[in-house]
Structures are given as structure tokens and as C-alpha cells.
Amino acid sequence: MKVLLVDDSNTMRRIQANQLKQLGVDDVVQAENGKEALQKLSENMPIDVMLLDWNMPVMDGYECLKAVRGDSTYKNVRIFMCTSESEKSNVVQALKAGANNYIVKPFTPDVLKEKIGL
Template sequence: MKAITVDDSKTIRAIVKRTLKGLGFEVEEAEDGLVALEKIKQAWPIDLAVVDWNMPNMNGIELVREIRRRPEWSGMRVMMATTESEISQMQLALEAGADEYLMKPFDREALEQKLVLLGLVV
């Protein structure tokens, strides 16, 4: 399985990458949504995108909407990982097309639980 972690924080990308690699994923990294789109095109097929909300150039909501606009990427699972904790923000992310929502800060177990819910790990 392949994944991409999209976050402007190198530290968060490293944490997500290490966790996903430990679960058997090949992992790409991108620091914003525009870079992520190019990496997804290059590395397709991608099974999972873990996306931060607040990033420069193209934020997470814009990236999720762009992913969902492309029928060829319809099988990709998208998890929004963010500090945005308001119910209205969670609803906005899900309406944009995110499959799951993960609150920062999170630990390995929280990420793994979300992956189980998405059917990507057992």
C-alpha cells in the first residue's frame, strides 16, 4: 500500500511517515497541497492521504476538494489531521470529501485506529 503525508511541519510528516512505514506502507511526503498533487500524480496509485488543514499555497480543504474532483482518484482514502477542533470545522472537512478526521496532537494508536476504521489495516 502507498500513502502520502501532507503537512507543512517536517516533524509531523516524519511522525506520520514512521507510523505508516511501520504498518507496511510506502510513504511519500509533501509540504503543501500543490506539491501533494504532483506527488500523487507521480506515485499513483496512492491508497491514503493524511492531510493537514493549515498549509501555505493550497490548504488541506482545497487539496481534499481537488482530490475528490478527480474520478481516477476516487479510491484514495483521505484523512484530515489537524488542530481544528470545532464541530463545524470537522463537518466542513467531511463535506469536502475527507473520509476521517484526526485531531492533533495524536499518537500512533489514534492514527492506527483511524486506519482500521478506513479498512486499511486490521
């Protein structure tokens, strides 16, 4: 499984990468904003899962989600919004835009395992 981690926090990306490693996922690509994520996505296909933060500079996660879902090349990429944004309206908005699921930070490796189906 190849995972694209998208978060503007280097610390959060490191934590998530370590959690994935604990779960047996070593093939991890990282990006620090939505614009960089789109570039990394095109350069590293096939990507199986994208863990996408909501609040980021340059291009936020919601805009990135809409861009990815607007390109059929990436129809098989499972996208999980991983964010501290826990308002129900945001969850609904992300799911309607094509997110496969929503994970509220902070989360444990067990939550990650359950949500992405490892």
C-alpha cells in the first residue's frame, strides 16, 4: 500500500508516518500543502490512500479533495480527511465532495488501522 500524507505540520506528518510504519506501511510520500499534494500524486501513482489535512496554506485540503475528485485518473485513490476540524457541517461537506472517510486529530494507530482498513 502506498500512502500520501498531506499536512502543513512536519511534526504531524512524522507522527502519521510512524503510525503507518507500526501498521506495516513503509511506502509513504509526503506533501505540506494541497498544491504540492497534487504534484506528488501525479508523480507517484499509483497512490492507494491519501491522508489529507484540512487547514493548510497555499491550497487547503478541501480544495485539494475537490481537485483530486475532479480528475478521473485518481478515481481509485481513497481519501481520508485527517483534521482537527470536527464540526459536523465540515464532515458532511468533505464526504459530499468525495472523501471516503473523516478522521479527527489526534488519533491512534488503532483508529487509523480501522478507518483505512489495514
